[in-house]
Amino acid sequence: MPPNENNGMTAFPTACENRKYIGYRGLWYDVTDFIPKHPGGDIIQRFVGQDATHVIETAHRKHVMKHRKPLPGNAGMLQPCQYSPTPFGQQMIALHHKLEKEGYYDQSFSWFLMKFSIPIFLAVATVLTLFKYGHIFSVQCLCSITLGLFFHQSGFLMHDLMHSHAFQNYKIDERFGVFFGTLCYGISARWWKDEHTVHHALTNTIDHATGFVDPQAKEDAWAQNEMLFPLMKDKLQHTLIKIQYFTFVPLCLFVGRIAIIVDSFREEKRRDVWVALILHFMLMATMLSFINTWNARFWVYYAASVGEGILHVQLLMNHYSKPFYEKETMHKKEFFEAMVEANINIVSPRWMDWFHGGLNFHIEHHCFPRLPRNRYREVSTMIKKICAENGIHYDECGFVTAVKRTLSQLKSVSDIFEAATAYEPTTKFNGKES
Known part of the structure; x- marks a missing residue:
């Protein structure tokens, strides 16, 4: 129940239907007036009513929220903001803070x-x-x-x-x-x-x-x-x-x-x-x-x-042979685990990094988008270790193998489509597996 004046505390504001909130570190923030000004565009709309902690922290500079005041507690009719990282998420958050502290995000x-x-x-x-x-x-x-x-x-x-x-x-x-x-x-x-x-x-x-x-x-x-x-x-x-x-x-x-x-x-x-x-x-x-x-x-x-x-x-x-998610499913997934799951790294020698432009370390790039590509190779060993400790598959393969996997995925999906339309030419796909 919201606190009230009887116990000496100010009542929570009521959540209005025409206001838009996002969650950050267990608290709700009103972003209604900020959405049109957001430098990253309207992607913020996709996180209304959702916890956006990891996306905010990894994609923005430190203290990006320092000028924004959260609603006190969990306001009015809003459900409590869920912020409970898994053990894997906790280790990745700790790694993020380590990278910040030790200057990995700083440009060279x-x-x-x-x-x-x-x-x-x-x-x-x-x-x-x-x-x-x-x-x-x-x-x-x-x-x-x-x-x-x-x-x-x-x-x-x-x-x-x-x-x-x-x-x-x-x-x-x-x-x-x-x-x-x-x-x-x-x-x-x-x-x-x-x-x-x-x-x-x-x-x-x-x-x-x-x-x-x-x-x-x-x-x-x-x-x-x-x-x-x-x-x-x-x-x-x-x-x-x-x-x-x-x-x-x-x-x-x-x-x-x-x-x-x-x-x-x-x-x-x-x-x-x-x-x-x-x-x-x-x-x-x-x-x-x-x-x-x-x-x-x-x-x-x-x-x-x-x-x-x-x-x-x-x-x-880097993505084509990896899983797809419904938006609500993605919101419920552990962010860092989803990023590892949705990416493939390309194994290559250091002298070929110029050819890949850093995209050969796509897992690192998606987990920590602010990280400059000249630090990916160092950070990859850290993420790989955390994945191994938590039983999470760190997907990497050679360039040719990645292309073959992409073509194999396209062939598999093509077969599913052809079988479905052959069985029922007027099939209306609903986004679920046929």
């Missing part, structure tokens, strides 16, 4: 400066080489590789900067993120950040009641889990599902870059991103103008785009 600006220099060097080297030798076929082939690497490495830097790893000031990081993500890489970096924020908070999550789905887990050309079937509504999509294990890699490589550019600007209205896109195409036009024929210009750019398509495979194979 010299390291990032070196990373910034790589795509700049690739762009300058490509321009100068084409300017002097652009008429030579072998040079055109070489420059298509360096241009592809320029896109590839710029994409990873966009990822770092939109997580605010470099400057740890989200406004400055976003400006540099637009530079590397839009001007260099060629997509709307702000659109990508909007989707990626949701992806981290609710990885591989779907809510059939509202049509919500982790935006970076849904593509129109395939369904990696049968829970996505209700979202695949037209005949073309049904046809594509049946052949998705054949089309996955070719689509990523041959049309992935074009598709993500179109998707990212379809509803983009932010001026700075459009200005950066115009500058991107001016850079591409200048670079390709040093090649002597239109045919050669097209193939150099397209070959570079195909090479960059490897990044799309890298982004997707």
Whole structure:
């Protein structure tokens, strides 16, 4: 029962239906007026009425809640805010605090400066080489590789900067993120950040009641889990599902870059991103103008785009063979356990970390999104030890094996879809296993 004036305490405020609350460390916070101002977008809406402790702590800077006052106790008609980490969760929270205390979250600006220099060097080297030798076929082939690497490495830097790893000031990081993500890489970096924020908070999550789905887990050309079937509504999509294990890699490589550019600007209205896109195409036009024929210009750019398509495979194979959850189920799961369960790490030597851009340590990245990628390898041994102590599977395999597992998952889901539609062509999937 709420305390009252008779026992010398102030009564709790009444929970109003038009107010929105999220839980943090066992207390409710009124975020109704903050939702439109939230820098991470409306993902906060998905946690209304839920405990968001671990998402808040791992995705935000220390003391992010210091200016917000909780409702005293558990207010009025609100159910008590449940905050009871499992033993695994407790150890991961302790690790999070250890990483904060020992400076693991702090940026190494010299390291990032070196990373910034790589795509700049690739762009300058490509321009100068084409300017002097652009008429030579072998040079055109070489420059298509360096241009592809320029896109590839710029994409990873966009990822770092939109997580605010470099400057740890989200406004400055976003400006540099637009530079590397839009001007260099060629997509709307702000659109990508909007989707990626949701992806981290609710990885591989779907809510059939509202049509919500982790935006970076849904593509129109395939369904990696049968829970996505209700979202695949037209005949073309049904046809594509049946052949998705054949089309996955070719689509990523041959049309992935074009598709993500179109998707990212379809509803983009932010001026700075459009200005950066115009500058991107001016850079591409200048670079390709040093090649002597239109045919050669097209193939150099397209070959570079195909090479960059490897990044799309890298982004997707970390999650595609992993479980999906209904939103309410995800809210009830231990956060860190869900993050370990929803990700695959790619085993590779240290000297290949540049190729993976840190995504080879996807478990570490999802458990602690603020952690810069130059610390992933150290932290991976810590998380692996905690997983072993709690009997939780720490999933890791080689690059080729991860691709095979992704294709196997796509084939398995394709078989389920084909069997269901063959049995009953008018089947209406409800998101549950057929």
